[in-house]
Amino acid sequence: MPSDAIVIGGGVGGLVAARRLALEGLTVTVLEQSGSLGGQVARQRVAGVDLDAAAESFATRGGAVAALLAELGLAEDIVTPRQTPAWLHRADGSAVPLPATGLLGIPGDPLAPDVVRAIGREAAERASLDAVLPAEEGADAASLGALVRARMGAAVVDGLVAPIVRGVHSSTPDDLPVERAHPRLREELRERGSLAAAVRALHAAAPAGSQVAGIRGGMFRLVDALAADCARLGVTIELGARVEDVRPDGVVVAGRHRSGLVVRASGAPDAAAPRTVTLVTLVVDAPALDAAPRGTGVLVSAEAPGVTARALTHLTAKWDWIAEALPGRHALRLSYDGTPHDVVETATRDAGILLGTLLGSLADATVHTWTRGIAAGLDDILAVGETVAGTGLASVVPHADRVARDVSASSRIGRGPS
Ligand SMILES: Cc1cc2nc3c(=O)[nH]c(=O)nc-3n(C[C@H](O)[C@H](O)[C@H](O)COP(=O)(O)OP(=O)(O)OC[C@H]3O[C@@H](n4cnc5c(N)ncnc54)[C@H](O)[C@@H]3O)c2cc1C
Incomplete structure (x- = not known):
């Protein structure tokens, strides 16, 4: 049976759009090039615990992400970070709490x-x-x-x-x-x-005074819940389906044209001027970090001497659920523009400088590199996702939902009364 709608990309933007289109009565297929859903909201296993490999929270502004989580039955699992301030690592190498x-x-x-x-x-x-x-x-x-x-x-x-x-x-x-x-x-x-x-x-x-929130157990639970709801609504999801060409009336996958209303949610990989961001997660046995010497983390001035990271998050000081999952240990996450040489060694050294203390022994480390950028040449195709809505789930979620609602309303008008 031909699809009414084809969504290219199974990140959060694509899944939110697919779910809305299906709720509005369209037959929907999601084509995802990789072997898993979620895109930049992804799961990784570190020191035996599932943690986020990219997005770890959402901005609470607008309320759209929390509303979606409630619709998906995850309202009870929304958590806010501990309210200790993050720190600033300044250009002269000194550190102060953020105002x-x-x-x-x-x-x-x-x-x-x-x-x-x-x-x-x-x-x-x-x-x-x-x-x-x-x-x-x-x-x-x-x-x-x-x-x-x-x-x-x-x-x-x-x-x-x-x-x-x-x-x-x-x-x-x-x-x-x-x-x-x-x-x-x-x-x-x-x-x-x-x-x-x-x-x-x-x-x-x-x-509630917090500009960001997360999900107990990880942001990737949003993807699991969206995928389950899409399945309940009859959305077809094809993994390993890379779209090779896009036209307003269909797509080409594995050399074959498939027609349908196209919604592009393919994110950064097809973007003009892509840049890479590398995320390193370290789990350490370091009692010196029990006192959370830099609160929930450190933002780094570009000119700071001797540090390559642009930010460090002290995950076990920020989120109670991660501290509970890693008793007696500390999880740190460092982000980099591009990928530094000897990335784990660099991250371990940077973490020591930024936290102002020697780190203890390293229990585990993971490295993930993400491609991001601004999309170009999408004028004639309906698009959702961060390349058009802006970075972050608080932008992507309401935009994808609104675009999908609008497109289903106009497709109903196009078809006339059923
Ligand atoms: C390291 C990192 C940390 C972040 N932290 C946060 C955070 O804490 N809070 C927050 O709100 N946001 C955060 N973000 C941003 C947020 O994750 C993204 O804005 C959002 O997830 C983008 O969703 P999307 O659906 O637009 O794109 P993506 O998640 O990139 O999804 C696009 C999907 O399309 C697929 N695709 C691409 N090309 C094709 C093709 N040709 N055919 C088929 N499929 C294709 C991709 O494989 C991918 O699955 C972070 C991002 C990164 C990288």
Whole structure:
């Protein structure tokens, strides 16, 4: 039987779209080139425990991911990270806790003691001028870097925003469009008259005070649950099915044309200018880490001497469920642009520097390299997923659901009443 809809790619974007299309009554096939579903939400086994190999959390903004998890029966398993601050490893090699009320490093209170400690009194005073600048100043800036520089000065961009954008988005503030940083930041700035006030408002709006959440047992449980729901709804899933060519009315797989309404959810591998990100997970026996010396982790300034990692997450200090799964041990995750030479040795050395202590013995280590990028040439094909919606599940999930709803509504109109 021919499919009504063909979804290319079985990452979260593709699975959310496929599920919605099936809920709307379409016959759906998902074509996934690899041997497993989930794409950048993936499972790995480290020291005998299943952990996430890429995405480990989701932004709570908008509420779409939590709503989907609830629909899939996972509401009870949503967990928030421990509320200890992450740290900043600065360009001069020193470390300070990240200011508490920030959004992507933009301070909600520029003169707060933790901001002064991080960037110095003079820079904090320059940042506080944001409160008296006209609301329009910087409000049209294309990038986050330009916006924050115009309102709060270069020291906030270089000292606070850049390490966070590097760690979270693998990008620089000047390459990150304002809407991708936060879809409501510009609007809140115009409404409230200052960037700090906008940040405070967005902070206050975050559910239960936490800007991110995870799933007990791992984010990959979202993929398992989506796959199970797709199966229940009769979605056909073909693994090892690489789409070789895409046309608006169908796709080519293994040299054969298959017709149907095409939804492209193939993520970064087909993107223009792809970049790689390498994630190293270390499990160590290191009692010195019991006190979580750098809270939930460290974001690293690009200029920091002697460190190649751009971020470190102390997984067992961040998530209770991981600490419970690895009693007496510590799990650390380091991320890199590209793949460094002698990657596990580099990660072990970086972790020691960033955590300010000697690591104990290494129990296990894994390395995963991911390709990411911005898609090009998709104008004539319906697309979902991070290449069009923006990085992260809080962007990918609601976008894929909305696109699939819209396309099924228009396909119903095209068919006339049934
Ligand atoms: C290291 C890392 C950490 C991350 N951490 C977080 C986090 O903590 N929180 C968060 O919200 N987000 C995080 N993200 C981002 C988030 O995981 C992604 O934005 C999201 O999972 C993208 O989903 P997607 O469906 O758009 O793409 P993908 O997950 O890339 O899925 C695309 C799928 O399409 C398949 N495919 C590609 N080409 C073809 C083809 N020709 N034929 C058939 N199939 C094809 C691929 O094999 C893949 O399965 C992280 C990403 C990485 C790499």
